[in-house]
Amino acid sequence: MKLLLLFVCLCSLVYCQRQPADLLASSNPCISKQSCGECIRTPTCAWCSQPNFTTPDGSAIPRCNQESRYLGYQLPVRCELPYIVNPGSEYFVRQDMMLTRAIEGKEAVQIRPQRISLKLRLYEAYDLFLQYAQAEDYPVDLYYLMDLSKSMEDDKDKLSELGLLLAERMQNITSNFRLGFGSFVDKVVMPYVSTVPANLREPCPGCAAPYGYHNVMPLSLDTYRFANQVKRAAVSGNLDAPEGGFDAIMQAVVCKEQIAWRDRARRLLVFSTDAGFHYAGDGKLGGIVKPNDGKCHLENGQYTHSTIQDYPSVSQINQKVKENSINLIFAVTADQLPVYEQLSNQVEGAFAGKLDQDSSNVVELVKEQYDKISSFVELKDNATSHVRVTYFSSCLSGGAPVQTNKCDGLKVGTVVNFTAKIEAVSCPTDPREWNQLLQIYPVGINESLILDLELLCSCDCEKPGNNGYKEEAEECNGVGTLKCGVCDCDDTHFGRVCECDNNDSINVVDSEAGCRPDNTTDILCNDRGACVCGECQCYARPNPLEVVSGPYCECDNFLCENNNGLLCSGPDHGTCVCGECQCLPGWTGSDCSCRDTIDTCIPPGGGEVCSGKGECICGTCECVENEQGRYSGKYCEECPTCPGKxxxxxxxxxxxxxxxxxxxxxxxxxxxxxxxxxxxxxxxxxxxxxxxxxxxxxxxxxxxxxxxxxxxxxxxxxKTKECPPILDILGIVLGVVGAIVAVGFALLLIWKFLTVLHDRREFARFEKERQMAKWDTGENPIYKQATSTFKNPTYGGK
The missing domain is CATH 4.10.1240.30 (Hormone receptor fold)
Incomplete structure (x- = not known):
């Protein structure tokens, strides 16, 4: 009996001593993290900054643990609540004005809210709700940038005639409308323009001297002046087919003061030409190698750096258009339309429309393109690679939101709701980038939602001046800084509490105790590292990508489950952390091979997961079988006894x-x-x-x-339907009548034939009998005398 009690006690003691080791053995992605900042960058992990966080026997406990275990509530030693560092996302609205139209003294508000602050932890997405509505009578600035080479002479004359009509049409849309005009030709160097002195004065009969870009008329309310300026502008000439339009676009976009762009107005830049364009690199043909700097170089309305700087690139045009919220409309002739349509796809907020040969449809084209622009909203942002923004909206349908950042068919005052899912996917290496200014803006509108974003990449207790940060701390033997309960030793000391001096010898027995998780084993550092001053220094692997880590070298990044020969199904799915796969957002499973979503199991147009007839496992529907039969199909929507779709x-x-x-x-x-x-x-x-x-x-x-x-x-x-043949009633009637007539006619012919045949037979028989008859030549056997004898019964012979 005594032996049995002794055995039970020993077993209990062994169990109690092995409990921390068992916890470590059941690896999770948190326990290998050695600092608070590294810990909170891992999803579901929290940090214990409590000093001397050890078991009763002195064994160290991982300070970073899964949130579900609540930092020690399942351990022999409990981390006190004030020392738990587990930051979450924090949201604060700083400016939230109502959506309003422009009224006297106040500008229109088309996006709401206007400014917020957000603290965001890695891989914890935050749903930000915002609204957009096009304000009534919103100001419009329209700058008409025209190619004035010789081939556009008739277009210029037509535009001067239609100037007042253009202003009138736009003023019907908004009373706050301004109009401006600029022209361009090309760089005044060979081979773009003839540099013969006579041609520099008059490149073609009746032409003005060539130039790069001229801001003829800044934006103004005077529409009569616009018509006069267009009419007075003289055409010029150049040698090659492409024009210097990119120089003109760049200056018209970036020269805000000279063009007189307003801050709160929809800015339209109409670019009219019948030719192609030069772009970056073409300037080398004229000996111009200095890249375009994207800055304003206008003096007295003339572009001064035309012969100094190269043409801008498409990406430069796109960048400046985005920065200045310009809607660029390419009004070009039919032969140039395909090229400019491709160009509009590369420039944010740009559109392309077909211009008649004499620009007679310019008013309708501008009105049509403006209607497209104003009835369409597209949200964009300036997020860095460390932040992912995904947009959702139901637009005007009123149904379930879908992933999109675009809505069309809008009208003035129509409110569209968007949800911006903001997620931090990584921490920048430069701590100064942990605070970012993120803008979410409608394309072509100089309004935006400004987001003061703070990425939670470090803990407050790791920063001077906060609780948990102590220099020359007693807990670190006075030779280290205590940060979040962990000692950061000076250059001459190391160890868990800076107990090791680089110049002193250490007690081997004491040092080995810190290299074992408990006293139940004599194995140091799990045989995968060396014990140095009470700490394990894990051995390096032959493969530099394979790493052994952890306080006792119990963790590694190469012994996780694999799928098709790929560890954790590959780096796009997850990473191996301490023997277990840590899946990236969107993936799950022990080997991260399963999609962590039910979206692929929801039928198109919405509905229940797997049509309510199955379970979504690993992103795929596994259908069930009931009394009606077994369901099948991608969404379990098919059933042999069901009508289907x-x-x-x-x-x-x-x-x-x-x-x-x-x-x-x-x-x-x-x-x-x-x-x-x-x-x-x-x-x-x-x-x-x-x-x-x-x-x-x-x-x-x-x-x-x-x-x-x-x-x-x-x-x-x-494409074709299978239809029964169409009955032709008239044809049938005529056919029947024709058949009757034909049958009757055939019967008559048969009767006639039989009659003729019969007559011929009778005549032949007659002839035969006549030939066979024998009589005297003077007698006719059938002859009878023509004598008649009559008797009178009353005659008596007297």
């Missing part, structure tokens, strides 16, 4: 492809897909389903539906 898609297919069915006109826009017409609609895989219906004309139409990679419906419709 055929009926749901039928009306949209009829409306969009055959212009028939119950949906008419604008109702087609409510369809969530655009069908693809094919010659023959047949399923290409098991996930696609074939649907057939008969329409009101008794014609059979066929389509196949499936789903794309992003879950959107893909519908292929057979």
């Amino acid at each position: 055929c009926l749901e898609y039928k009306a949209c297919v009829q409306c969009q492809v055959f212009n028939s069915g119950e949906l008419k006109g604008d109702d087609c826009r409510n369809c969530t897909f655009v069908p693809i017409s094919v010659d023959v609609a047949q399923p290409e895989n098991d996930d696609e389903k074939l649907c057939s219906f008969y329409d009101d004309d008794n014609c059979r139409f066929t389509f196949v539906y499936g789903y794309g990679e992003n879950g959107e419906p893909v519908v292929r419709v057979q």
Whole structure:
């Protein structure tokens, strides 16, 4: 009995002593972190800054632990609440004015809120809600930048005639409208312009001297002056086909004071030409190698650095347009439209429209492009690579928000709600970049939401002047700084509490105690490191990418689960931390191979996860089986005994492809897909389903539906319908009548034929009998005398 009690006690003692080691053995991504700042950069981790945070037997406990374990609540020693460092995101609104129109003395407000402060921890996304509405009667500045080479002479004359009409149309949109005018030709050097003295004075008959860019008329309310200035402007000439438009655009954008751009106005820069453009590098042809500096160089309205600096690049134009919130409209002729459409895709807030040969449609073009710009909003930001911003909105649909930063179809006063999901993905190496000024702005509008963003990459107790920071601390033997409960020793000392001196010998037994997690083992540093002054120095691996770490060298980054030969499914999915895979946002699973989302399991257009007929496992639906049968399909939407999506898609297919069915006109826009017409609609895989219906004309139409990679419906419709043959009533009647007549005529012919045949047979028989008859030549056997004898019964012979 005594032996049994002794055995139980020994077992209990061993269990109690092994508990901290067991905790370490069940590795998590937190316990290998050696500083508070490193700890809070890891999701779900928190730090204990409590001094002397050890077990009763003196064994050290990892200060960084998973948040779920609450820093020691499952350990023999509990970290006191005041010492727990577990910062979270903090949000504070600094300016939040209501959305308003421009009134006298006050500017319009089109985005709300206007300024906020946000403290953000790594991988903890914060949803920021903001609103946008186009203000009524918002100021508009329109600067018309025109190519005045000889080929644009008729365009200039037409623009001078339409100047007042252009102003009138724009004033119908906003009463606060200003108009300006500038012109350009090209750099006055060979080979762009002929430098022969006579040609420099008059490059073509009736032409003015060539020039680079001229700000003819700054933005003004005087629209009559605009027409006169355009009319008075003289055309010039150059040698090559491309023009120096990029020089002019750059100066018109960056010379804010000379052009007179207003801070709070929608800025439109209309660029009109019938030719291509020179860009960065072309200046070398004329011996100009100095890059364009993107600064204003106007004196008396003339561009002074035309022959000094090269043309700007497309990226420079895009950068300056973004910085100055300019909407650039390329009004170009039909032959140049494809080039400028591609250019508009590279410049933020730019559009391209077709200009008639004489610019007669310029008023309609500007009005049309302005309507496109004002009815469209696109949110952008200046976030660095360390911050990820994702936008969501339902725009005007009123449905569930989808990932988008664009909305169109807006009207004046229409309020659009956006959600900006802000997430810090890494900490900059320079601590000065831990505080950033992030701007979220509508493209082409000089208003923005300013976000004072602080990335939580370090703990306050690691900074001088805060609690937990103590220089020459007693806890560190007076030769180190206590930071968040951990000693940062001076250059001549090391060890957990700076107990080791570089010049002193140390007690081997005392040093080895600090290299074992507890007294139940004699193995130092898990045989993966050397014990130096009570601390483990882990051995280096032959592969420099493989690292052994941890207070007792218990952790590594190379013995985690792998998938297809890739550790933690590859660096895009997760990293190996202390023997376990630490998945990046968006991935989960022991080997980080599963997507941590249910979005791929939600049917297009919304609905239940896996259509309510399955479970979303690893981003894929695993369908269930019930009394109706087994569900299948990408979203468990298919069932052999269920109608499927055929009926749901039928009306949209009829409306969009055959212009028939119950949906008419604008109702087609409510369809969530655009069908693809094919010659023959047949399923290409098991996930696609074939649907057939008969329409009101008794014609059979066929389509196949499936789903794309992003879950959107893909519908292929057979171009031709299978219709029953059309009966030709008139043809049938005429055919029947014709058949009757034909039959009658045939019968008559047969009767006639038989009659003639019969007559011929009788005549032949007669002739035969006549030839066979024998009589005297003087007698006719059939002859009878023509004598008649009559008797009178009353005659008595007297």
